[in-house]
Amino acid sequence: MQRAARRRWQVRSAGAGLAVALVAGVLASPAAAGPAVRPAAVDPCPAPVPVAEVVPGTVGEGLTVVRGTTPQPFAVEVLGVLPDGIGAGKDMIVVEVSDVAGGHVVDQGGGGIWAGMSGSPVYVGGRLLGSVSYGFTSANSPIGGVTPAADMLPLLDLGVRPAARAGAVREDRTVALPSALRRQVSSRAAAAVPRGGLQRLPVPLSLSGLSSDRVARFQAGADAAGLSVLAHAGSGRAAPAAAGPLAVPVPGGNFTGVLSYGDVTAAGTGTTTAVCGDQALAFGHPLAFAGAVSYGASVGSSLAIIRDDAFGAYKLATVGDPVGIVDQDRTSGLRARLGVLPRTVPVTTTIRNSTTGRARTGTTRVAAPDMLPEIAAYAALANFDNVFDEVGDGRASSHWVITGTRAGGKAFTVSRTNQWASRDDISAEPAFDLAYAVDSLVNQDDEAVTITGVTLESNVTSDFRQYRVAKTEVAVGKGAYRAPSSVTVKAGTTLKVRTTLKAFRSSTVRRVVSTVKVPARTQGQSGVLLVAGGQGSSVLGEDEDEGCFLDPSACDDELSESLDGVIAGLRKAPHNNDLAVSLLLGSEDDDDFSTVRETRLPQRYTVTGAGFVGVQVRR
Structure with a gap:
């Protein structure tokens, strides 16, 4: 570290499955086991090349894993x-990459830079120019952008600050090229430069335990949150x-930022740029742009470079042995502290x-606290899909328990039982109800909350049954039941409400009677008598709403209520099998x-629909 410090004074999101037919068509060719020329040994923490010394025509050599x-x-x-191509005070070095004699790196991506190369170190005369981290993701192109080493190495000295919510500040991922440089790039590329500017390379994000439809849904949520990732099916890792054993990263080697382990292992793959003492640098751009963070850090093994004409080529890799913890997620890359393991939160689901x-009982351990709500939902989905083994209509009961600590380290526990029915x-719905509960607790503005454990138990069946509010009748005092659009009453009067519930696809009806007393001192007031089923709408109507769980700033939610108020709200909220008369x-x-x-009024099955009667209280 001392040597690195002395040198630094010089410094001035695509759901791809692994179907056999797809892999056969997209694996890069030729399938080279290694280059004809072995890479020379490099200093793992070299001195940087000052940007002021970088001129057109400078040549160097990069390292990455195919x-x-x-x-x-x-x-x-x-x-x-x-x-200032990357940001204010942060220049971008525009480069052209090519294969060395006998090598097969660039041709694996169809002749262009591919996702997963992010962080690949580039050396000039034994010094570190920076990392290949930007490219034209809309088409194969050998033209890319390098994050200067002069901007990455200061991350080694950055102090750890309180973690920020992922995506709380949006970052522009596209860098426009000046017209003169665009013409130069076009002539060098022997083709028109793709429309748009250089973009930071998306991070291949592998997700284990999920079907292609679930992966696609996760991708939609990540897109809504502004995360630059390419979600695809991947392998699990405990x-x-x-x-256990700890690995040591090497420059140019695979680097994975691990968000969760177990049933749903979520890991972003890139490349290690430098290793300086007990720290490492990778990616050359953010993963979630979340500042001070806590992700797992591991090495990995690359299986292949997958050519995808729709979303661009990307590296398919497994998660390897741990090396430490990612504690900084910044504009210029990721920083990892080596030899330190991340704290994880267990999400345990039991589905019958x-x-x-x-x-089956499954466990996912979440390393990224900011992403706990979303990953908890997908941990539940993974186990539901394993046990229910279909996506379709049915019923479910659920019981979740969330434990954590609040201000002063005081422990708390919140639990809730509910019923569910869905034709889709x-x-x-029970999975994302759990996500909503976790998000409500951690994203309120009253107190800092640390979640220590999440459990979900659910019974599910394909036997769909549900009640619907079919008719609402009101009797004023001792009068007869009628189905009026409105009633006029005296304060203190008792209303009798008779609700007819119709069973799904059945002639069977159920009549439920309740009473409502109009409070005294409400003379002259008006309003409505509302009869509604508890399951009035789904937790999430659109996939894009999941972006709220990954980045609260993506949605206009008001969660400034006190923590006690949030806990009380979760406990007292209507159940889906309630018939509420209000x-x-x-x-x-x-x-x-x-x-x-x-x-x-609790019912045997969930209740949907509503009935309304206007109410006018006499003066």
Whole structure:
């Protein structure tokens, strides 16, 4: 570290499955086991090349992994420098990459830079120019952008600050090329430069335990949150144990930032740029741009470079042995502290299929606290899909428990039981209800909350049954039941409400009677008598809403309520099998109604639909 410090004073998101037919068509060719020229030994923490010394025509050599774990060389030539091209005070070095004689790196991506190369170190005369981290992701192109070493190495000295919510500040991922440089790049590329500017290379994000449809849904949520990732099916990895082996990253080797382990292992793959003492640098751009973070850090093994004409070529890799913890996620890259394992939060799900008798308990351990709500939902989905083994209609009961600590280290526990029915995807609603609960707890503005554990138990069946509010009748005092659009009553009057519930696809009806007393001192007020089923709408109507769990700033949610208020709200919220009869009253002069009476009547099955009767209280 001391040597690196002395040198630094010089410094001035595509759901791809692995179907046999797809892999056969997209694996890069030729399938080279290694380059003809072995890479020379490099200083793992070299001195940087000052950007002021970088001129067009400067040549160097990069290192990255195509297959397995051994870095392979590729050639780099500087085309120019974009002052402030990455950000204010952060230049971008524009380069052209090519294969060395006998090498097969660039041709694996169809002749262009591919996702997963992010962080690939580039050396000039034994010094570190920077890392290949930007490219034209819309088409294969050998033209790319290098994050200067002069901007990456200061991350080694950055202090650890309180973690920020992922994506709280959006970063522009596209860098426009000046017209003169664009013409130069076009002539060198022997083709028109793709429209748009250089973009930071998306991070190949592998997700284990999920079907292609679930991966695509995760991708939609990541897109809504502004995360630059290419989600695809991947392999699982158990959470590292304290006594387990620790690997040592090497420059040009595979680097994975691990968000979760277990059933749903979520890991972003890139390349290690430098290793300086007990720290490492990677990617050359952010993963989630979340500042001070806590992700797992591991090496990995590359299986192949997958050519995808729709989303661009990307590296398919497995998660290898742990090396430490990613503690900084910044504009210029990731920083890892080596030899330190991340704290993880266990998400344990037990799913039982009442139709088939199958049951399974699964565990996912989440290393990235900011992504706990979203990953908890997908951990539940993974186990639901394993046990229910279909995406379709049905019923489910669920019981979740969330434990954590609040201000002063005081422990708390929140739990809730509910029922569910869906004609579309019965697994999704209990899974995302859990995500909503976790998000509500960690994203309120009142107190800092640390979640220590999440459990979900659910019974699911394909036998769909549900009640629908078919008719609402009201009797005033001792009068007869009628189905009026409105009633006029005296304050203190008792209303009898008879609700007819119709069973799904059945002639069977159920009549439920309840009473509501109009409060005294409400003379002159007006409002509505509302009869509604608890399952009025799904937790998430659109996939894009999942971006709220990955980045709260992506949605206009108001979660500033006190922590006690959030906990009370979660505990007291209506259940999906409730029939709620509510009287809402307010001034005649406005529509600001408030609930003055409410009765909840639990039913055997979930209830949907609603009925309304206007209410006018006499003066």
